[in-house]
Amino acid sequence: MHTPTGSPRQVLIFDADDTLWENNILFERVIDAYLDWVARPTLDRTRVRSLLDEVEAANALTHGYGSKVFVRSLGETLERLNARPATDAELRHIDELAVVLLRNRVELVPGVVETLTTLGARHDLMLLTKGDTEEQQRKIDASALAHHFRSTHIVPEKGVDAYLDLTRAHDLVPATTWMIGNSPKSDILPARGAGLGAVFIPNAHTWVLEQSELDPLDDRVLTLTAFPELLKHF
Structure with missing residues (x-):
């Protein structure tokens, strides 16, 4: 054959x-930093990652793929974790975490x-x-x-x-x-x-x-x- x-x-x-x-390893590094940022004693890291995967899957169906949709998913996951809208400062921090994805190399x-x-x-x-x-x-x-x-x-x-x-x-x-x-x-x-x-x-x-x-x-x-x-x- x-x-x-x-x-x-x-x-x-x-x-x-x-x-x-290489591509997804860059996203995984951002996710690791994101999980560190949202970490708290009462919040299981695995549960947060599972929630992010769920949000990403839904957004992929509606909005497609790429770093912009990924950043959107990080923000929506944070809102679901906190049961409130993300603040401007939180959204800016997410943008800073994901800036590596926009480098031209x-x-x-x-x-x-x-x-x-x-x-x-x-x-x-x-x-x-x-x-x-x-x-x-x-x-x-x-x-x-x-x-x-x-x-x-x-x-x-x-x-x-x-x-x-x-x-x-x-x-x-x-x-x-x-x-x-x-x-x-x-x-x-x-x-x-x-x-x-x-x-x-x-x-x-x-x-x-x-x-x-x-x-x-x-x-x-x-x-x-x-x-x-x-x-x-x-």
């Missing part, structure tokens, strides 16, 4: 956040540049990421990776329809097209639902809301441990 090096040209579609560069996953360079000589590469358009484009620009891809795409959500739309728009052949990413929910399962192959590269810091169970018997899902391992299969 796997495509060995030297085989016919394939289309490889890459996720961005936590596949090409990204930390590439080890081996990404070398791997994309080699794969680009063998196959056709595309980029598909979800979230706030301006924010995702900023990260793409900061990564300096755009020239590796024949096209880049930013969508509000990566469900089956997003993959079907991409397949139709670019006349992709599902049998020779692979989605590569770290998220079971957004990269692997919907790509398989659209008939594409999928390569799962787990990231230890993947957002909890992107986790989902994969079918261990699905022979069109290839699981790797590191990004450069792609060169052994494509």
